Every structure is written in structure tokens, then in C-alpha cells.
Amino acid sequence: MAVFTRVTHDEIQHWLGDLACGELQSFEGIASGIENTNYFVNTCKGRYVLTIFEKLTDRELPFYLGLMQHLAGKGLPVPGPIASRDGALFRPLQGKPATLVNCLAGSSVTHPTPLQCEEIGRFSAKAHLAAADFAGTLENPRNLSWIVSAARAIKPHLPAEELSLLEDEILFQTQLSRSADYQSLEKGAVHADLFKDNALMQGEHLGGVIDFYFAGVDTYLFDLAVTANDWCIDVNTGEFLEPQLRALVHGYSEHRPFPDAEKRLWQGMLRAAALRFWTSRLSDYFMPREAEVLNVKDPRHFERVLKARRQSIPFEL
Ligand SMILES: Nc1ncnc2c1ncn2[C@@H]1O[C@H](COP(=O)(O)OP(=O)(O)OP(=O)(O)O)[C@@H](O)[C@H]1O
Numbered sequence: 258m259a260v261f262t263r264v265t266h267d268e269i270q271h272w273l274g275d276l277a278c279g280e281l282q283s284f285e286g287i288a289s290g291i292e293n294t295n296y297f298v299n300t301c302k303g304r305y306v307l308t309i310f311e312k313l314t315d316r317e318l319p320f321y322l323g324l325m326q327h328l329a330g331k332g333l334p335v336p337g338p339i340a341s342r343d344g345a346l347f348r349p350l351q352g353k354p355a356t357l358v359n360c361l362a363g364s365s366v367t368h369p370t371p372l373q374c375e376e377i378g379r380f381s382a383k384a385h386l387a388a389a390d391f392a393g394t395l396e397n398p399r400n401l402s403w404i405v406s407a408a409r410a411i412k413p414h415l416p417a418e419e420l421s422l423l424e425d426e427i428l429f430q431t432q433l434s435r436s437a438d439y440q441s442l443e444k445g446a447v448h449a450d451l452f453k454d455n456a457l458m459q460g461e462h463l464g465g466v467i468d469f470y471f472a473g474v475d476t477y478l479f480d481l482a483v484t485a486n487d488w489c490i491d492v493n494t495g496e497f498l499e500p501q502l503r504a505l506v507h508g509y510s511e512h513r514p515f516p517d518a519e520k521r522l523w524q525g526m527l528r529a530a531a532l533r534f535w536t537s538r539l540s541d542y543f544m545p546r547e548a549e550v551l552n553v554k555d556p557r558h559f560e561r562v563l564k565a566r567r568q569s570i571p572f573e574l
């Protein structure tokens with residue numbers, strides 16, 4: 258249940274104020290999602306999503322909402338925040354920052370087809386190109402420094418075999434991050450959490466990508482690796498499904514061909530992406546925040562994915 262903050266018709270009507278989105282007709286809480294409170298809001302001008310941020314603050318929100326506005330402005334299927342007359346993308350509601358974004362069509366898929374993977378690959382490349390002139394500079398909040406510090410807190414809880422895997426992978430990633438190839442990778446503002454549940458599909462067509470609230474500046478290759486590790490795998494084993502992976506890579510490279518350094522670092526970045534989510538899931542598992550207790554995602558899934566990526570990958574870029 259994701260409605261942490263309950264609001265009334267009058268409160269929403271008042272908050273909509275000068276947003277030029279028309280008179281409020283109805284609203285309903287959205288049950289899925291665990292980070293923020295979301296409502297579908299219907300006005301005489303259309304359907305929107307109201308998000309009340311439970312933890313995010315003025316420090317991060319200008320980056321996330323600014324990036325969504327930037328990408329939507331370039332025609333990508335991303336929910337653009339509706340700005341108030343003075344240009345603000347978020348304003349307080351019940352003392353928490355809140356925003357209104359366009360409601361996009363579609364629903365998330367659990368077993369993507371190769372064509373759907375190709376479509377998400379195309380989106381990813383287009384988003385990387387479109388974000389190149391975005392001015393925001395927030396670092397990926399779940400970067401290697403975060404992983405190292407989260408791992409410190411997790412380590413006392415881990416059995417020996419997992420501890421050794423975690424330490425070995427962090428060592429590998431630390432060395433990799435110092436390499437000339439890594440230093441030469443192209444970076445920009447990336448989604449960094451483009452899992453299946455953050456994409457709305459309409460058949461083979463992408464209706465939209467949502468939930469930019471783990472976005473940050475990181476390498477394009479890392480971002481694509483995050484997507485590959487979720488969209489293109491057998492969820493039982495963590496192994497890649499080759500047709501899905503080939504389709505994702507093909508869709509991506511249609512718009513942004515891979516530079517040589519990206520080709521050389523593909524397996525390393527797939528490992529980095531698996532480590533990032535294994536660590537965050539371990540952290541949520543051992544040190545859950547209040548609202549997460551009932552929604553902790555299984556860390557062992559990403560342990561399996563990481564082990565599989567360390568072994569081999571089906572083909573090179
Ligand atoms: N712009 C949008 N258009 C259509 N549906 C949306 C939009 N934004 C959110 N939703 C719906 O609301 C649900 C919850 O949103 P979201 O995934 O962003 O929740 P959250 O709590 O912010 O994040 P998390 O998934 O990390 O818990 C989505 O699964 C989707 O069904």
C-alpha cells in the first residue's frame with residue numbers, strides 16, 4: 258500500500274491552484290510503489306499523477322523533475338511535470354514536496370519479448386542522447402562510494418561465502434573504476450533504475466518510462482547494464498535470455514553505436530549493475546526503513562545475477 262499521505266478533495270483542489278490543469282473532478286490513491294504517495298488525478302483537462310515525496314527533498318528533486326521535464330520536452334515518453342506559473346516543478350502539500358505529472362498509457366510487463374526489449378533499448382539510447390545537454394549534476398546516489406559504505410554496514414550480517422563475494426566484487430569494481438577505459442566512458446544524467454516495473458508498455462510499443470527517483474550522473478554503459486540485468490534474464494536463474502539481450506543491444510545501438518571502451522567494459526559494467534542492486538537489496542533487508550519492512554525485495558536474486566555475470570556473457574557488444 259503506497260498511500261502514506263492521505264489528502265482530501267479540497268486539499269488537492271487548493272494545491273492545484275495555478276497549475277493550469279483544469280478543475281479537479283476526481284482522484285484515487287495508487288496502491289503499487291513503496292517510495293512515494295501517488296494519486297491518479299482527473300481534471301476537466303485530462304488525467305495526471307500527483308506524487309507526494311515521502312523522503313526526497315529540495316536537494317534532489319530539482320535534478321529528477323528537471324530531467325523528466327528535459328526529456329519530455331525533447332519528445333521522449335517520460336511524464337513531464339506540470340510547472341506552476343512561476344516555473345516551480347514541485348510545491349509543498351501537507352508539508353511534503355509534491356508534483357503533478359502527465360499520466361502515461363500502458364502497463365508494466367513481467368516477461369518481456371525481444372521486441373519489447375528492442376523498444377526499451379531504443380528508448381535508453383535516445384534518453385542518453387537527449388540528456389547530453391541537461392545541466393543537472395547530481396551524482397548517481399547509488400554509486401561505488403555508496404556501495405562501499407553500505408557494504409561496511411552489511412558485512413557483519415553476511416555468511417562467509419557471501420562476504421567474500423561482496424568483498425571480491427568491490428575490489429574488482431574499484432580497480433575497474435580506476436582504469437583508463439573506465440575513465441574514458443561517456444557519462445550523463447541517466448535513469449539508473451530502468452527495471453520492467455518502471456516502464457509502461459502498450460503491446461510492443463513503449464507508453465512511457467516513470468520513476469526517475471534513483472536517477473543521477475553515471476556512465477551510459479552502467480545504465481544499459483542495469484536495464485539488461487532486469488529485462489533480459491531468466492528470473493529463476495539470473496542467466497541472460499540471449500534473444501532478449503541481443504534485441505536490447507540492437508535497439509540501443511541503432512541510435513547510439515557503442516564506442517570501443519564500452520565494448521571492452523560491457524561485462525564489467527554488467528557486474529557493477531548487479532553489485533549495485535545486490536548491495537541495495539541487502540541493505541534494505543538487514544536495515545529496512547519503516548515503510549520497506551513488508552516490501553523488501555529478495556537480495557539472493559541479485560546474488561545469482563552477479564555470480565552469472567562473473568562467469569560469462571553470451572556475446573560481446
Ligand atoms: N506518470 C505516470 N503515468 C501512469 N502511471 C503512473 C505514472 N506514475 C506512476 N504511475 C503508476 O503508479 C505506480 C507507482 O509509481 P512508482 O513506481 O513511481 O511508485 P514509487 O512509490 O514512487 O516508486 P517505487 O516503484 O520505487 O516503489 C506505477 O506502477 C504506475 O502504475
Ligand SMILES: N[C@@H](CCO)C(=O)O
Pocket residue numbers: 450452471534537538554
Ligand atoms: N529496482 C530496485 C528497487 C528500487 O527502485 C530493485 O529491484 O531492487
